[in-house]
Amino acid sequence: MNKIPADIDIDKIAELFHTTKQRVRGLLNRRTLHKTPDGNLILDKSISGVESGTNVFLKNYEVVCGFPKIQRAMMLQSALAAHFSCKSVAVEEKMNGYNTRVAFIDNKIITLTRGGHTCPYTTEKAQTLIPEEIFTDHPGIVLCGEMAGPDSPYVPKNIYNVKSLEFFLFDIREKNTGIPLSLAARYRIAEQYNITCTKLFGIYPIAEAYNKITRIIKNLGACGREGVVIKDPAMKQPPLKYTSSQSNCSDLQHAFTYYHDYAKSFFYSRIAREAFQSVEWNETPEEIQSRCIQLGEGILQPMITTIKKIQGEEKISENVQILVKSLQTAEKFKEHLRILGIDAIFHKPEKINNEYLVKIQKINQRTNDKTESILTGNTW
Secondary structure (H helix, E strand, C coil): CCCCCCCCCHHHHHHHHCCCHHHHHHHHHCCCEEECCCCCEEECCCECCECCCCEEECCCCEEECCCCCCEECCCHHHHHHHHCCCCEEEEEEECCCEEEEEEEECCEEEEEECCCCECHHHHHHHHHHCCCHHHHHCCCEEEEEEEECCCCCCCCCCCCCCCCCEEEEEEEEECCCCCECCHHHHHHHHHHCCCCECCEEEEEEHHHHHHHHHHHHHHHHHCCCCEEEEECCCCCCCCEEEECHHHHHHHHHHHHHCCCCCCHHHHHHHHHHHHHHHHHCCCCHHHHHHHHHHHHHHHHHHHHHHHHHHHCCCCCEEEEEEEECCHHHHHHHHHHHHHCCCCEEECCCEEECCEEEEEEEEECHHHHHHHHHHHCCCCC
């Protein structure tokens, strides 16, 4: 049994989590709830009413709730009818970046990744992009958004006309409770403080939403963009997400490059999406064949390329970059990746005006090891 640190107030956490002291002790003993290197508590696994990635900042016992998992529509028309009881739905772009929560803790802006870790690189960016006034005027809010752009160390994308890395707001939630503000309230606050939101395509009556969203998805796919999030404008009902075929295949192409570093569920779910979308769109035999070719190429070509590279004694790695104001931030980010168990090589910083570009190779060791093993005669 792990010894519970003396500075943790079990009673207070039980109150914040709306649970019993016994359950909090169990979470701490199993290290499902544990201290981070920054000294706050992080919840690694969801419990009833509390999302994974939730952080408790012990100085003032402030809680930044984990961002709830958004359910995915597979058959869009029937999902809309079954899921929403509101008369109209808002349709916003689902961007291809990484989920970030921004909060004001101990008089400074901090950021949390989806898993609940404090990212020093994202925090430096957020402190530049987001004015502190939003938090001094609204101390009880958490900004939820997508960090996207070519200088993303997690999901680098060059499709949003972003020079480095930008924050796109898609939600505002209450600190401690995680209750979301309405879309109208979010847009009002975003406009007041000049914060960019994810694109709103429109608010549509439920009866019209399927046709509208289908057209939007086809247009987004043609541009290589990810998909949409469908919301109750009042945010009383949880949202749904729906993605383009091109996004599914792009994800698979990336994942099969590092085929032994991803869970099987990652591959399977995206293939299933393609099948359901094809049926719902009532595709012709020619359209089905085109979809099959796109899907098959997304699976086989990157995997074949990986095998050939390793056969030629080349290591497989994912190349990303960060643009920092301070080299100390790059060092902190290196330690952040080490804590997450990510093996990475940081190259010599390149001075660009008043910032430093640092190129990083993330080594996908499991794929390298598995491929080398098979190439030398071992079985699967």
